[in-house]
Amino acid sequence: MDIVTRPRILVVGAGFAGVGCVRRLERRLAPDEADVTLVTPFSYQLYLPLLPQVASGVLTPQSIALSLRRSKKYRTRIIPGGAIGVDLRSKVCVIRTITDRFVNEPYDYIVLAPGSVTRTFDIPGLVDNAFGMKTLAEAAYIRDHVITQLDLADASQDPAERASRLQFVVVGGGYAGTETAACLQLLTHNAVKRYPRLDPGLIKWHLIDIAPKLMPELGEKLGRSAQEVLRRRGIDISLGTSVAKAGPEEVTFTDGRVIPTHTLIWTAGVVASPLIGTLGAETVRGRLAVTSEMCLPGHDGVFALGDAAAVPDEATGGDAVCPPTAQHAMRQGKVVADNVMATLRGQAMRPYRHKDLGLVVDLGGTDAVSKPLGIELRGLPAQAVARGYHWSALRTNVAKARVLTNWTLNALAGDDFVRTGFQSRRPAKLKDFEYTDRYLTEEQVRAHVAGTEPGSG
Known part of the structure; x- marks a missing residue:
């Protein structure tokens, strides 16, 4: 009997772009239409814009770590690790797991959303x-x-x-x-x-x-x-x-x-993930050059978005590229998911086009400046808009409840300024978190896929 295999969709990265793509695929793909795999070292999506409020103690770390497994429709397979190279010719992604084991993961369609690292x-x-x-x-x-x-x-x-x-x-x-x-x-x-x-x-x-x-x-x-x-x-x-x-x-x-x-x-500032450098493809200031549909020219089934991709900004005529913001990444994730499904089904893809909704900057306390839809706001009105935007953008109801509770408790009771010391004996400088030396060269990727590199297979 012949074994029927479903198309394999591999999504790299669990930031705004990657999670937005996975959630849309889960909602709109039939269970037998394709298998979806997500590569990420963590089992959560980090709501990055609120990170300064974690550093200042206004929010607890757990409140902006959104579980990837909370969705009722969740059926995506998660590989706990990071993609360190992609062989576009063989359609294989090389992954280093959190236990430092190398895995060669084959795919039919790949969505590259590895995000960025500190510049x-x-x-x-x-x-x-x-x-x-x-x-x-x-x-x-x-x-x-x-x-x-x-x-x-x-x-x-x-x-x-x-x-x-x-x-x-x-x-x-x-x-x-x-x-x-x-x-x-x-x-x-x-x-x-x-x-x-x-x-x-x-x-x-x-x-x-x-x-x-x-x-x-x-x-x-x-x-x-x-x-x-x-x-x-x-x-x-x-x-x-x-x-x-x-x-x-x-x-x-x-x-x-x-x-x-x-x-x-x-x-x-930030630069695109070093993963992009392993592809041997054209880049624009370090970001992967893609079409308005977020496809990689000359490579069927390869999509890229978010901070790691230079997506033409059609709202400005396509001459510039979309800035590396959460607002664009979330919306690009949905369009890429639709385009992957369109490719699967033999339908036409659509370009990414999105008008900027504005900017919000929370300066702590009652201080903020915001520019929603071009309207300039300061102080409490700007603070309400900034926090309202972030609160509505949180993906799960439990995260919304935690963040709202944290904001309320901090406003009413203040902070105890507790030093936990849980990492006091561990180094925590830039070199200890970025892991930019973990990625493979283009030649090493091919050797791993061929099984000739030490540690491959």
Whole structure:
């Protein structure tokens, strides 16, 4: 008897793009129409825009880790690991599992949504001494680290050590960096009240960026409003400036200033996952060059989207590419799922076209700036829009309940500023979380698939 095999759809990445695609496939594919497999090292989707609120203790880590198995229709097979190479000719993806075992996973259709990694530069000491803000573990660690600095400063008898532990540097004037600096400054501002031996005036936050403006997408007026909020709180903003050298106890800026500090948080942008470099395909500034339907030209059954793909922005005429935002990734996931199903069924695919709904920036407390549908808002109205947007975008009702409960409890009762210490003896710098050295070269991928590379098979 002949064994009938269903088409195999492999989705790489469980971010906004990958999960959006998988959920749509589950809802609209018949059970016997195709097999869906998802490759991800974690069993949750991280709601990344709210990560600064985890770092500042407003939200608990669990509240923005959305379970992948909560859907009633969930039938997707999950491989716990990361894709480290793809052989497009053989239609095989090489996966390193969380137990460091190599798996060659064949596919008929592949959806590449591996996301992005932190963009770093060849700055001496950066990856060894800076913290990142891309993962749940990093956010939880940074909260512990910041509170630890207050504890150590409070206990120290050395004025120089006390001053250095109370200086904090955030690099990156985009949304991630600005919200991180704003939320963590509020954390230290509130926490220092519990430290009567510490002079609040010693606490100094620095926000620096090489660009001439913070969050230029907000426009002149809102951008200036955001800067005014931060400066009113005492955050030192330095534009046209970056890091020249990073050490364990000091940071040297490109303008020559040396800041004694134990805290350097790096959020200066992202680049596409190194997985894209294993394909040997055309890229646009590191992102995979795809069509408006998010197909890879010259390779049937290969789709790419999200931060890792240069998807033409049809809303602006297709000359530019869609920015790497959650808003685009969520919507691209649905269109890619529809296009995969259309290919399966011999139907026509549709291009991705989406009008930007606007921008929201939560600066903590009652401070925010938002630009929904081009309307400029500040303060409480902007805060309501920002939190309302994030709350509605959470995928599960239990996540919505947790986040709303956290917001309410924090507003009514404040924070206990507890240092858990669960990672206190573990390194947690950029080099410890990105794993960018794990990926294979194009030649190594082919050798693994052929079974000639050590550890393959």
